[in-house]
Amino acid sequence: MRGMTPLTAVSRTQGNNRAVKDGSITPAGFRLEFEEVPVLVQAFRRMVRDLEFDVCEMAVTTYLCAREHGVRFTALPVFLVRGFHHGAIVVNRRSGVEKPRDLEGRRVGVHRGYTVTTGVWARGILADEHDVHLDEVTWVPSGDEHVATYVPPANVVPAGPGADLAAMLRDGEVDAVVGAL
Structure with a gap:
């Protein structure tokens, strides 16, 4: 060696x-x-x-x-995990959301941070395939961002420490959740 x-x-x-x-x-x-x-x-x-x-x-x-955000490192184009995120959105049936555009004006929980892969993919799918205006949705991430200097858009309101998205969905605090529950 x-x-x-x-x-x-x-x-x-x-x-x-x-x-x-x-x-x-x-x-x-x-x-x-x-x-x-x-x-x-x-x-x-x-x-x-x-x-x-x-x-x-x-x-x-x-x-x-x-x-x-200025982190100086290089990626290698090796993708160990790939997935489709079309099924990543769970909706509370009592919320009245029947189609993707109904998420406009609603609160949507996001597992972990706003910039995590599943959330980014799901937002892209909502915008590109269902014409959802993402700036009209209040996004509620359950955790902080990997990149500490990232500042989310104004329509991102953190759920707070110890947030339980499943409970928030059940209790109607959010109308839908993106990502794992």
């Missing part, structure tokens, strides 16, 4: 990277030292706030937001 450049790395273990993580496959000239971060989004925050790792799996939206 002499002459090998050590790199600290964070990535969830899954089929497409297991051989790299268990050492079966090694990149020439490098020694990858993986740190296990049980909640991967915490690694995103540590990376964009402190550049704590040499290599870090990260959501593309987090990367783009961080770059826009």
